[in-house]
Amino acid sequence: ASAATGDIKLVKSVCTHCSVGCTVIAEVQNGVWVGQEPGWDSPFNLGAHCAKGASVREHAHGERRLKHPTKMVDGKWTKISWDQAINEIGDKLLEIYETSGPDSAYWLGSAKHNNEQAYLFRKFYAFWGSNNGDHQARICHSTTVAGVANTWGYGAMTNSYNDIHNSRAIFQIGGNPAEAHPVAMQHMLKAKEQNNAPFIVCDPRFTRTAAHADEYVRFRPGTDVGLIWGILWHVFENGWEDKEFIRQRVWGMDQIKAEVAKWTPEETERVTGVPGSQLKRVARTLANNRPFTIIWCMGGTQHTNGNNNTRAYCVLGLALGVVGTQGGGTNIFRGHDNVQGATDLGVLCHTLPGYYGLKAGSWKHWSRVWDVDYEWLKGRFASKDFMEKSGVPVSRWFDLALEAKENIDQNDNLRAMVFWGHAANSQTRLPDMKKAMEKLDMLVIVDPYPTMAAVMNDRKDGTYLLPAATQFETHGSVTASNRSLQWRDKIFDPLFESKTDHEIMYLLAKKLGFADEMFKNIKVENDIPLIEDVTREFNRGMWTIGYTGQSPERLKTHMANQHTFDKTTLQARGGPADGDYYGLPWPSWGTAEMGHPGTPVLYDTSKPVAEGGLCFRARFGVEREGDNLLAEGSYPVGSEIKDGYPEFTMAMLKKLGWDKDLTADEKAAIEKVAGDKTNWKTDLSGGIQRVAIKHGCAPFGNAKARTVVWNFPDPVPTHREPLYTSRRDLVADYPTYEDRKMYRLPILFKS
Numbered sequence: 242a243s244a245a246t247g248d249i250k251l252v253k254s255v256c257t258h259c260s261v262g263c264t265v266i267a268e269v270q271n272g273v274w275v276g277q278e279p280g281w282d283s284p285f286n287l288g289a290h291c292a293k294g295a296s297v298r299e300h301a302h303g304e305r306r307l308k309h310p311t312k313m314v315d316g317k318w319t320k321i322s323w324d325q326a327i328n329e330i331g332d333k334l335l336e337i338y339e340t341s342g343p344d345s346a347y348w349l350g351s352a353k354h355n356n357e358q359a360y361l362f363r364k365f366y367a368f369w370g371s372n373n374g375d376h377q378a379r380i381c382h383s384t385t386v387a388g389v390a391n392t393w394g395y396g397a398m399t400n401s402y403n404d405i406h407n408s409r410a411i412f413q414i415g416g417n418p419a420e421a422h423p424v425a426m427q428h429m430l431k432a433k434e435q436n437n438a439p440f441i442v443c444d445p446r447f448t449r450t451a452a453h454a455d456e457y458v459r460f461r462p463g464t465d466v467g468l469i470w471g472i473l474w475h476v477f478e479n480g481w482e483d484k485e486f487i488r489q490r491v492w493g494m495d496q497i498k499a500e501v502a503k504w505t506p507e508e509t510e511r512v513t514g515v516p517g518s519q520l521k522r523v524a525r526t527l528a529n530n531r532p533f534t535i536i537w538c539m540g541g542t543q544h545t546n547g548n549n550n551t552r553a554y555c556v557l558g559l560a561l562g563v564v565g566t567q568g569g570g571t572n573i574f575r576g577h578d579n580v581q582g583a584t585d586l587g588v589l590c591h592t593l594p595g596y597y598g599l600k601a602g603s604w605k606h607w608s609r610v611w612d613v614d615y616e617w618l619k620g621r622f623a624s625k626d627f628m629e630k631s632g633v634p635v636s637r638w639f640d641l642a643l644e645a646k647e648n649i650d651q652n653d654n655l656r657a658m659v660f661w662g663h664a665a666n667s668q669t670r671l672p673d674m675k676k677a678m679e680k681l682d683m684l685v686i687v688d689p690y691p692t693m694a695a696v697m698n699d700r701k702d703g704t705y706l707l708p709a710a711t712q713f714e715t716h717g718s719v720t721a722s723n724r725s726l727q728w729r730d731k732i733f734d735p736l737f738e739s740k741t742d743h744e745i746m747y748l749l750a751k752k753l754g755f756a757d758e759m760f761k762n763i764k765v766e767n768d769i770p771l772i773e774d775v776t777r778e779f780n781r782g783m784w785t786i787g788y789t790g791q792s793p794e795r796l797k798t799h800m801a802n803q804h805t806f807d808k809t810t811l812q813a814r815g816g817p818a819d820g821d822y823y824g825l826p827w828p829s830w831g832t833a834e835m836g837h838p839g840t841p842v843l844y845d846t847s848k849p850v851a852e853g854g855l856c857f858r859a860r861f862g863v864e865r866e867g868d869n870l871l872a873e874g875s876y877p878v879g880s881e882i883k884d885g886y887p888e889f890t891m892a893m894l895k896k897l898g899w900d901k902d903l904t905a906d907e908k909a910a911i912e913k914v915a916g917d918k919t920n921w922k923t924d925l926s927g928g929i930q931r932v933a934i935k936h937g938c939a940p941f942g943n944a945k946a947r948t949v950v951w952n953f954p955d956p957v958p959t960h961r962e963p964l965y966t967s968r969r970d971l972v973a974d975y976p977t978y979e980d981r982k983m984y985r986l987p988i989l990f991k992s
């Protein structure tokens with residue numbers, strides 16, 4: 242470009258059209274986004290964008306973008322100013338808050354928020370005084386999160402997109418990546434090409450993905466569990482299971498085996514429609530080609546038995562021992578670009594950021610992070626009960642408007658609904674939703690585009706459309722489906738009169754009277770909160786899943802270093818290496834200064850259990866390190882296996898010969914705490930110096946304990962309160978994450 246027209250600047254950003262997280266290299270001239278290339282150096286992109294990714298520039302500039310705030314008056318859309326919009330919406334909300342209570346408004350957030358906006362959105366409806374908020378994850382992969390987290394700990398993809406080409410076989414079920422995640426599909430095809438990896442596709446429909454399959458398994462919709470059990474029948478029948486892996490690491494496989502025994506080839510064929518001969522072939526292929534990856538998408542999740550499906554997929558991986566290794570694992574392709582991040586950051590009706598539950602301990606934890614008085618925050622809610630009770634999921638918000646519900650305080654119905662980056666067309670029962678919309682006092686849609694939510698009802702008044710900027714008009718972090726946080730740079734300023742989500746949240750919080758508290762430690766200039774301060778704030782609170790080590794500075798540097806524009810260097814390396822990944826996949830424990838590199842593959846099973854390797858079998862894993870004896874484990878709330886839990890712990894210690902190191906007091910402490918799960922706090926406050934029993938997930942509470950028993954049925958570290966005066970103190974106390982080598986040890990339990 243000539244000096245007169247301005248040089249072209251290259252800005253690295255991240256595609257917004259699916260969860261793969263491909264890099265977009267934007268060409269910007271005089272502040273205008275004039276061209277686009279794929280990040281050819283990216284280990285995700287493989288030098289390409291798919292058709293969706295190639296269209297992001299046009300999409301961001303779309304003619305149908307909302308250009309200014311608009312209000313429906315007597316059935317006609319009327320242009321209004323931002324001041325008028327915020328004032329009118331705010332006044333109505335304040336009236337609703339006063340007369341009907343905070344639960345009479347619903348805050349429907351979005352997987353299109355970046356992490357900082359998602360976090361602020363959750364904080365926003367907490368400060369408003371309600372848990373009535375949710376986002377798209379509820380209707381796509383919530384069954385995955387429940388199924389996978391309850392099987393082995395984290396409700397997320399275990400490996401990375403670019404690890405798939407290390408797989409020796411691919412087992413794809415309930416997904417169509419050739420259309421939905423096309424660049425991820427390239428990694429699958431690469432595995433096929435370079436490893437001769439057999440590609441098995443199970444789907445009731447013959448899809449474009451199935452067209453690439455070596456083995457296409459057509460089965461009856463909804464019979465996934467039967468299909469998996471049918472495959473496992475052949476695995477067990479022929480002794481193809483990984484016995485050593487199961488013996489060391491998997492608890493409960495005997496019960497599964499007993500169940501699978503009922504799924505004979507004849508029975509499986511009767512239920513699923515798949516002949517036994519084909520299932521035997523599939524089982525043999527998987528057994529002969531390990532590690533294989535298991536990939537699923539919403540064909541597996543959007544069922545009333547979606548949890549069972551996703552757990553069955555996990556069990557297949559455990560039986561054949563392919564979890565916790567490169568090329569293996571369960572790779573769950575999510576939908577929107579930040580559906581993982583928005584879930585992690587708590588845009589849900591039943592959790593706070595970091596999967597902290599809604600118990601008082603969680604609220605206290607976040608009150609400390611937010612630097613607000615817990616009692617003040619509690620006062621924002623209709624009552625403590627409402628504060629600690631789940632809100633209503635998005636799939637049922639309209640019931641709330643149509644009928645008086647117990648979730649609504651002061652016996653009133655839902656009166657205001659805010660669709661913030663949620664189009665509504667992904668939901669079922671649209672006629673009910675339409676009816677509910679028409680009953681509301683106020684409907685607010687915040688979006689770059691007029692969505693279906695804006696037009697599907699026949700309201701005459703009280704509907705507002707607020708133009709939001711796209712994700713290319715701001716910056717912040719985004720978490721791809723593979724848990725990797727990347728920094729997405731702003732490409733151009735918000736178009737027309739649109740504003741970024743965080744600016745709109747600030748304006749509304751100011752009008753509603755809680756901006757000073759909500760943005761206490763976040764710098765705000767010209768009504769725009771500083772995104773980097775938001776990242777730093779959630780870094781201080783997200784101990785549970787390791788969102789603590791990804792500071793904005795680190796993410797920016799990481800992106801810049803990994804995405805070099807230096808073609809020569811990259812070519813000398815022969816392109817992106819297998820181990821390359823963008824950003825910092827969680828968990829990245831500790832503080833940014835500690836430099837934890839992130840975790841591309843969850844659940845490292847490379848070491849035997851006795852050496853601290855992952856143990857799915859144990860309620861507790863135990864690890865020795867010098868004089869330190871560390872034990873860690875988990876059991877899910879409500880699972881059967883919590884019975885016998887202290888016995889198991891001691892058995893585990895004995896088995897490893899480490900029980901001898903325990904003093905009588907320590908033994909008693911383990912037995913006492915493990916035996917009394919209702920009163921952890923009291924037990925721990927007994928001043929135990931060498932043994933700490935963790936009821937939460939954060940690795941920092943026990944910096945000085947000699948023995949750590951770590952349990953996370955509910956990640957509310959209530960017992961930690963006496964120890965946990967200031968996070969910063971603990972961090973200062975803490976040697977390094979690497980020194981301690983803490984593992985979270987998930988387990989398997991029966992459905």
Ligand code: SF4
Nearest residue numbers: 256258259263291294
């Ligand atoms: Fe964008 Fe997904 Fe296509 Fe990559 S695969 S270019 S992230 S839509």
